[in-house]
Amino acid sequence: MSHPSRRDFLKTSAQAATALATTGLLASPSRAADLWPIPEVDVKITRAMKIEVEYDRPRIVAGNSQYRVAGGRRREAILVAFGDNGKIGVGACNGGASQNDVAYVVGKTVSQLLRDHGAVNAKICTSAFWDLAGKTLDQPVYQLLGGKENAQGVPVYDGSIYHEELLPRDRGSAYRNPGATYAERAGWQDAIKEAIDHTLRLGHTFAKVKIGRGALHLSRLAGNYQDAAVLELIRQHAGNEFGIGVDANNGYRMEDVVWLLKEHGDLNLTFIEEMIPDNVNDYRQIQQVIREHKLKTLVADGEGWRNSYDPLAAEIIESGTVDILQGDMRAFHFEGIRRESNMAIEAGHSSRIAPHNWGNEFGFLMQIHVACAIENFYRAEQDPGTLRGELLVRKSTYDIADGRCRNFSAPGLGMELNTKALDSAKVIHEAKL
Ligand SMILES: [Mg+2]
Structure with missing residues (x-):
């Protein structure tokens, strides 16, 4: 992976600031130090899906000071991004992501989406693209983020x-x-x-x-x-x-x-x-x-x-x-x-x-x-x-x-999509090229 030069950083920073400004999130201009190094991954997203998966809690979890019961099951929206290199990124998806938001990523490259993180996060979440970058470059996400494995855990x-x-x-x-x-x-x-x-x-x-x-x-x-x-x-x-x-x-x-x-x-x-x-x-x-x-x-x-x-x-x-x-x-x-x-x-x-x-x-x-x-x-x-x-x-x-x-x-976030089970998926939104 190549690390961006200072010029790239400034450019990226300006793009991020623009993206955030257009989504109404910007309080002050973004600074280079606030950005992760963006990996060069020229992989295009050909298909994206917002899917809902369910988890069973180990027991019925009770309430807190605001409500009476959390329940025995929880739902989670995930984003699946199919790259044109055959790799599949899987990550978190904003609960409110719409059909248009899912369609936004199709046709764009992983690097482009990570550079535009302000806009992407406001719509979906960049984590599936970090995952796809990791799977493409055969690196865990923490390494792409410039981190090292913590040997102690x-x-x-x-x-x-x-x-x-x-x-x-x-x-x-x-x-x-x-x-x-x-x-x-x-x-x-x-x-x-x-x-x-x-x-x-x-x-x-x-x-x-x-x-x-x-x-x-x-x-x-x-x-x-x-x-x-x-x-x-x-x-x-x-x-x-x-x-x-x-x-x-x-x-x-x-x-x-x-x-x-x-x-x-x-x-x-x-x-x-x-x-x-x-x-x-x-x-x-x-x-x-x-x-x-x-x-x-x-x-x-x-x-x-x-x-x-x-x-x-x-x-x-x-x-x-x-x-x-x-x-x-x-x-x-x-x-x-x-x-x-x-x-x-x-x-x-x-x-x-x-x-x-x-x-x-x-x-x-x-x-x-x-x-x-x-x-x-x-x-x-x-x-x-x-x-x-x-x-x-x-x-x-x-x-x-x-x-x-x-x-x-493991590469990416360490989670793979089981394509054999894709037919059973509860698909909320889907877009493809
Ligand atoms: Mg709390």
Whole structure:
């Protein structure tokens, strides 16, 4: 692969700026450092498809502070791009991508699409083209992004511990996993312990636990106490080494955050996410409480930012009030995560990047690759699930053990389309030359 010259970089930068300006995303001109080196891949897309695949979650996942049940199954839109060299790129696809958006890529080359990432990401997502570039050049995506394989593996966490013990109430019937291990009759502690046991069995050593039961499910006081009881149980059950982050989905009030930090500092929470709507002044107050109580807890937020050009993202990153920046993997795409990473380095507050990724397998794969290509990556969010059907074949195994993900060096993102199963695909949009 040839790296572009400075002139190419400037040209690419100008093109990206134009593309973003035309899609209304541009707050300030794009800079060369914000772009990945664009590989020269003169492969033309002859056919593109937006397909929907489904994953079974390991159990019915309960609700959070905003809704009652996440469910037992999740859907994911993917983009399949057929190259004129016989290789097939597979990647994430924006949920809202229309027939016109899918048709936009047909007839264009991979390099062209990657150079136009601003426009492409606004319509679809560049990840299928990075995948096709990798398959064409026989390189994993992280290498194309200028990264190296992390020999230790990429740190990961399980993001699927919801309000598990409230599920019987929310579903209106007694909840019991068929393979329940703790008791014949469910106690709320059993539901939590079973969820954590499953997390541990998957090789995780860190989980994000949803809190904020007082926002929707219970009274404020009962909800807060139940949050604390669940966290105490997890700490006791999984041990002191187990990493616990919490996410209130903006369901706490400032006084609840202060209460949790002051009264339950011994829970040793690694991060607190979306406790309240992100706001620099409020986060300064929370950082002050953390300092006063000599806690090591980090503040995490950012999943609500529209993209890396969101003015709120710039304000928060520059303020240094959020330690873990969580721009969404598929809203930001590879290019926006690089920009977020660069903004954090420039701001000089040692904030780190942990993209938000709920319910998406390609979003997980994208995080693992981008983790190897930026210097301030924190941890990747995984939402366990098993693919229904046989449309995709793993070439990289993405093994998770000891809280880290390893074995992701197959070409591209490590996922192949099984063309034999293509007839069974749920096609949402398709375009061809
Ligand atoms: Mg969240």
